[in-house]
Amino acid sequence: MIGIVMIILLVVILFVVGLAGYIFAIYNSLVRLKNDINKALGNIDVLLKQRYDELPKLINSVKGYMKHEKSLLTDITKARSIYSSAGNDIHKKAQADNMMTGALKTLFAVSENYPQLKANENFMQLQGRISGIENELADRREFYNDSVNTFNIRIQSIPDVIIARMLGYTAQEMFKAAGEEKKDVKVEF
Amino acid sequence: MASDGDPIIYAGAGFFGGLYLFYKGFTWLKLKKLIENMPTSKVRAIAMGLVEVYGEVVPYEKKLLKSPLLDKDCVYYSYSIQEERGSGKHRHWVTLKSGREMVHFYLKDNTGEVLVDPEGATVDMKADLNVTSSLGKDPPAAVMQALKRMKLSHDGFLGMNKTMRYTEYLVEPKDKLYILGVAGDNPFVEDTKGQKNEEDIMIQKGKHGDIYYLSDRNEKELLKSLKWKSIGGVIGGAVLSLFCLTLIIAYFGLW
Numbered sequence: 001m002i003g004i005v006m007i008i009l010l011v012v013i014l015f016v017v018g019l020a021g022y023i024f025a026i027y028n029s030l031v032r033l034k035n036d037i038n039k040a041l042g043n044i045d046v047l048l049k050q051r052y053d054e055l056p057k058l059i060n061s062v063k064g065y066m067k068h069e070k071s072l073l074t075d076i077t078k079a080r081s082i083y084s085s086a087g088n089d090i091h092k093k094a095q096a097d098n099m100m101t102g103a104l105k106t107l108f109a110v111s112e113n114y115p116q117l118k119a120n121e122n123f124m125q126l127q128g129r130i131s132g133i134e135n136e137l138a139d140r141r142e143f144y145n146d147s148v149n150t151f152n153i154r155i156q157s158i159p160d161v162i163i164a165r166m167l168g169y170t171a172q173e174m175f176k177a178a179g180e181e182k183k184d185v186k187v188e189f
Numbered sequence: 190m191a192s193d194g195d196p197i198i199y200a201g202a203g204f205f206g207g208l209y210l211f212y213k214g215f216t217w218l219k220l221k222k223l224i225e226n227m228p229t230s231k232v233r234a235i236a237m238g239l240v241e242v243y244g245e246v247v248p249y250e251k252k253l254l255k256s257p258l259l260d261k262d263c264v265y266y267s268y269s270i271q272e273e274r275g276s277g278k279h280r281h282w283v284t285l286k287s288g289r290e291m292v293h294f295y296l297k298d299n300t301g302e303v304l305v306d307p308e309g310a311t312v313d314m315k316a317d318l319n320v321t322s323s324l325g326k327d328p329p330a331a332v333m334q335a336l337k338r339m340k341l342s343h344d345g346f347l348g349m350n351k352t353m354r355y356t357e358y359l360v361e362p363k364d365k366l367y368i369l370g371v372a373g374d375n376p377f378v379e380d381t382k383g384q385k386n387e388e389d390i391m392i393q394k395g396k397h398g399d400i401y402y403l404s405d406r407n408e409k410e411l412l413k414s415l416k417w418k419s420i421g422g423v424i425g426g427a428v429l430s431l432f433c434l435t436l437i438i439a440y441f442g443l444w
Contacts, residue, residue, distance in 0.1 A: 001443075002438075003438035029226055043236040143231075
């Protein structure tokens with residue numbers, strides 16, 4: 001009789017410990033995922049800030065040469081101010097980032113028409129640095145979106161959805177590319 | 190009193206072994222969840238903290254090791270030479286020689302390369318060498334050479350081969366490697382002096398007991414193996430401890 005009680009007791013203990021372990025594993029991984037999203041966004045912010053810090057130097061180096069591209073330089077300044085006022089608003093941040101990426105792409109393309117500017121070593125260095133940051137940014141945006149995607153799938157899947165609801169977790173927004181960036185590029189000869 | 194060969198000793202060991210396996214199953218489950226949830230970083234965009242990267246091994250400053258058994262260039266090796274001793278129930282393996290050594294290396298993907306210090310990592314690899322020699326079966330030529338260098342012999346009584354086991358795990362240049370570790374400061378580069386982001390970074394063991402895991406499998410294979418390990422650990426561990434408890438109860442007549 002004692003033997004049967006011992007076996008039943010062990011089965012119950014293993015079941016309870018197993019269930020608790022599984023719930024803890026889900027809880028911990030959801031909390032970690034949520035924090036990873038914030039960290040990934042913070043890592044994008046670091047690069048955005050680095051890029052914005054380079055902008056005054058870039059504008060100074062080009063404004064003497066590109067007097068006819070005033071609107072382009074205004075776009076860059078405008079994107080910079082949107083980013084500064086974005087705070088934690090991911091949508092606004094993405095908007096400023098897309099606007100800036102577009103404006104910088106155009107600026108570097110237009111700079112081809114200014115041979116004197118292309119010969120300016122300072123400009124070339126800045127262009128190299130900003131292009132490097134752009135590439136890193138693209139990778140970190142992708143990383144952020146991967147993290148958000150995993151999180152959004154997890155909080156809608158069974159059994160994670162139960163714990164996610166208890167924690168009040170809701171779907172997170174992706175760092176989206178602007179409509180302009182998704183359009184096909186028209187090449188004219 | 191229970192003697193050496195008493196089944197109760199094996200049942201007791203099996204009971205506690207089962208409980209350990211049950212616990213281990215959860216640690217594998219935790220690792221699986223962590224790997225599943227962590228997106229792979231491109232080397233160019235690595236940020237400080239826990240990261241997952243996948244790429245090709247490139248030697249750092251041409252520093253390479255020679256593996257003791259296969260005599261191959263590598264950045265990491267672990268090996269063991271074991272001999273079977275005893276007979277019947279008392280048959281067991283004795284390690285004659287074993288070792289593990291590693292040097293820093295780069296991990297390269299299509300965006301750049303980052304320095305890796307493998308010290309302190311859990312290395313999960315498929316064996317590059319796992320052979321035995323026994324009566325009428327010589328070890329491979331490379332192993333025979335290695336035994337000669339180490340002044341060991343596979344010959345036993347009357348020149349007959351002893352039963353020996355040779356195992357070696359290697360990380361060689363150009364091997365594909367999966368790493369889950371902490372991206373921290375690169376001590377060989379002055380802060381912010383690196384031309385690229387990844388030059389200031391070295392992947393290493395974290396200071397707060399973070400996981401540090403290296404594997405020659407890709408993420409998909411790794412997740413598959415961890416899935417079966419965790420299921421096997423939890424269910425197998427529970428069944429083993431229950432079975433052994435039943436044996437103990439039966440032994441003491443507690444029904």
